[in-house]
Amino acid sequence: MDKMSHVITHCIEQLPGLVNGNPQLVWRGRFLNTTFLMKIDSRPYYVTIKEGRIEDIQSGPALLRSWSFAVKASTQAWLKHWETFPEPGWHDIFSMAKTGQASIEGDLHPLMANLRYVKEVLAAPRAMIGG
Amino acid sequence: MQTKNAAEIEPIVGRYIHLQLGGRDNRVYYEESVLAENTGIPFVCLHTAGADGRQFRHLMTDGDITRNFRVIAFDLPWHGKSLPPIGYHEEEYRLTTEGYVEAITAFCRGLGLERPVVMGCSMGGRVVLELALHHSEELRAVIGLEASDYQEPWYDTEWLHRPDVHGGEVCSALISGLVAPQSPDEYRWETLWGYLSSGPGVFKGDLHFYRQDSDYRDRSAQIDTDRCPMFLLTGEYDFSCTPEDTERTGRSISGSEVTIMKKLGHFPMSENPAHFRSYLLPVLRKILTMP
Numbered sequence: 008m009d010k011m012s013h014v015i016t017h018c019i020e021q022l023p024g025l026v027n028g029n030p031q032l033v034w035r036g037r038f039l040n041t042t043f044l045m046k047i048d049s050r051p052y053y054v055t056i057k058e059g060r061i062e063d064i065q066s067g068p069a070l071l072r073s074w075s076f077a078v079k080a081s082t083q084a085w086l087k088h089w090e091t092f093p094e095p096g097w098h099d100i101f102s103m104a105k106t107g108q109a110s111i112e113g114d115l116h117p118l119m120a121n122l123r124y125v126k127e128v129l130a131a132p133r134a135m136i137g138g
Numbered sequence: 139m140q141t142k143n144a145a146e147i148e149p150i151v152g153r154y155i156h157l158q159l160g161g162r163d164n165r166v167y168y169e170e171s172v173l174a175e176n177t178g179i180p181f182v183c184l185h186t187a188g189a190d191g192r193q194f195r196h197l198m199t200d201g202d203i204t205r206n207f208r209v210i211a212f213d214l215p216w217h218g219k220s221l222p223p224i225g226y227h228e229e230e231y232r233l234t235t236e237g238y239v240e241a242i243t244a245f246c247r248g249l250g251l252e253r254p255v256v257m258g259c260s261m262g263g264r265v266v267l268e269l270a271l272h273h274s275e276e277l278r279a280v281i282g283l284e285a286s287d288y289q290e291p292w293y294d295t296e297w298l299h300r301p302d303v304h305g306g307e308v309c310s311a312l313i314s315g316l317v318a319p320q321s322p323d324e325y326r327w328e329t330l331w332g333y334l335s336s337g338p339g340v341f342k343g344d345l346h347f348y349r350q351d352s353d354y355r356d357r358s359a360q361i362d363t364d365r366c367p368m369f370l371l372t373g374e375y376d377f378s379c380t381p382e383d384t385e386r387t388g389r390s391i392s393g394s395e396v397t398i399m400k401k402l403g404h405f406p407m408s409e410n411p412a413h414f415r416s417y418l419l420p421v422l423r424k425i426l427t428m429p
Contacts, residue, residue, distance in 0.1 A: 092319045095374045099315025102377035105292040120303045122311035 011082050015047055018089065018132035022054075023061040025131040032131075033059040036124040041117045044077035045129070047085055059124070076118045078129060080109035088129075089136040100129060149173045150198045152219070157244045159215065159223075160237060166245065167191075167219035168212035171198035179278060179425075180254035181207035182246060184262030186284075186405065187348055188309055188341025189332035190218025193259070196411035202419060206426055207255070212245050214238075216340050231343035235351050238265050243273065255425055257281035260379065260404060261348045266368070267358055267387075274366035279425045281418075282370045284404050286383035287354035287390065295349070299339040306334040309341045316404035318375040321413075329408045355390075363393030367428060369421045370394055373402030395421075 026032055036059030045052045051067035053074060065072070078100060080088070087097035096102050103109035111118070118125055152169040169191055181203075183194040191211030198209045213220040216231050242265065246254055255278050258266045263285025270280050293312060299305055310333040317326045333341065361368065368391060372384040381398045388396035399406060399417050406414040 096377060098319050098375060099377065101292055101312065101315055105290070105377055115297075116302065119297045119308055122308055123314070126311060126314070 011086060014136070015082055015085065018085075018135060019045075019047075019052055019064060019066070021135060022064060022128075022131060025134060026061045026128050029131075032124065032127055035059065035127070036121055039117060039121045039124060041075045042073070043118070043125070044074040044079075044113070046077060046079035048082050054128075056128075061128070074113065076111070076113040076115055078109060078111055084108045085132075086136065089132045091133060091136075100126060148195075148199055149204075150195060155212075155245065155248050157241065157248055159240055159244060162223040162225075164215045164223050164241075165221050166212055166215060166241075168210060168245070168249075169195070169198065170208060170210040171204045173199070173201060173204035178204065178206050178208040180246075180249075180251040181209045182242070182251065182254045182256045183209065183211040183407075184242065184256065184258030184265065185211065185213070185217065185332075186260040186262060187344030188217075188313075188336045190214075190220075190336075192218065192332060193329070193405065193408040195408075196415075197407060197418075200411075200415060202415070203422065207422065210249070210251075210254075214241055214344075216337055216343070222337070231339055233261075233344045233347040233351075235265070235268055235347060238347055239268055239273070242269065243276070246276070253278040255279050255281065257283065258285070259283035259407065260285075261344055261352075263370075263379070264348060264352050264354070267354045267361065268352070270361045270363075270366040270368055271354075271357060274362065277366050279367040279369070279428060281421060282368065282384075283406055284372050284376050284379040284384075285370050285387065286372075286379045287358040287387045289379050289383045291349055292378060295342050295345050298342040298345075305338050305341070306336060309333040309336060313378075313404070316376055316378055317409045318373060318401050318403040320401040321403065321409040325409050325411065329405045332408075354387075358387055358390045359392075361391045361394075363391060367425070368394040369397070369424075371397045371399055371406070371417055371421070373399045373404060373406050375401075375403040378404055397421075 039056050042053050042055045053065040055063040104111050149172045151172050155166050157164045157166050185191050185193050190213040194211040197203050216222045263282035266280035266282045310330045370384050372381050388394045
């Protein structure tokens with residue numbers, strides 16, 4: 008495993024702790040119950056949220072696994088997004104989507120209805136990586 | 139008896155002016171700095187879509203600005219403390235170029251402002267192109283913040299006003315990414331509060347002007363900056379009106395001055411006022427030397 012993949016794996020492992028250990032963040036997501044897909048390069052991670060807590064992250068691929076919405080980007084894009092002060096264009100998932108560096112797909116209602124929460128969950132590794 | 143004020147009182151006052159817009163009475167709120175004592179050059183500030191004039195409060199308490207400029211910001215009808223017109227509950231709010239320009243010119247004339255500088259941000263930055271095109275004789279100069287003659291949309295505005303998604307929450311969360319990561323949390327969240335507390339459908343209605351009624355790519359070259367000097371300032375973190383959008387616009391308007399601002403996003407005046415002034419003050423000094 009190369010260094011970047013190792014960092015990504017570590018971030019995903021730590022994500023439940025980063026989210027569930029933040030009471031205000033859990034409170035913001037208290038009405039969200041869903042499984043969304045976070046894709047890093049070709050590797051899917053199925054993130055199951057229950058009342059704002061990350062209940063489970065299943066590393067895929069898993070055949071016929073359903074999900075509500077998906078946020079997909081490359082390893083490099085996620086690592087750039089997780090810098091303490093990301094460079095312009097990498098600082099927001101919608102900026103990355105506008106430039107084609109990420110895609111946001113599927114049933115967007117749970118995403119848009121909980122947008123601050125989901126963006127903060129996806130940016131949570133920023134606290135670990137810094138730089 | 140203590141004669142000194144017991145608490146800090148800012149040198150900003152607010153009043154209401156009645157403007158006839160689209161044939162209807164509108165009660166419009168505006169604020170201005172009383173530091174200027176009404177002697178400076180009128181400096182009218184236009185807020186972003188879905189927000190209000192509070193975005194410019196820091197300029198009103200900045201002595202280096204108010205020494206020479208009378209800083210005034212009004213809330214468009216439906217925004218901030220300006221009420222929507224009577225009958226609003228039976229219509230969908232949609233801002234048009236015609237309605238926006240009518241509001242700005244009626245406000246300036248209503249206050250008797252003589253050749254003001256007009257500075258607008260985002261959709262306010264777009265409308266200064268229209269003002270420079272068709273109202274240059276009434277203006278001293280225009281400043282477009284996060285301004286361009288066109289920009290690519292980056293989301294479906296249907297998400298902004300519907301019963302199954304909280305409008306304030308989704309508007310705020312969408313535009314939160316337009317604030318630069320370096321901007322202080324205090325001012326980031328003050329900026330976002332304007333969106334969190336905006337009226338239902340107001341942001342979406344403003345975007346009608348911004349997206350459907352103000353493509354200036356075929357007209358921006360006609361702007362005469364000898365008649366109306368133009369300054370365009372855009373933050374490097376603005377991915378809505380990108381630096382490239384502003385630079386393209388600047389290239390098409392001969393004589394316009396473009397500045398790309400480091401470590402700033404789409405709301406420079408409110409997201410990081412201390413940093414923004416380092417870009418604004420040189421522009422205002424230039425304007426002071428102009429006739």
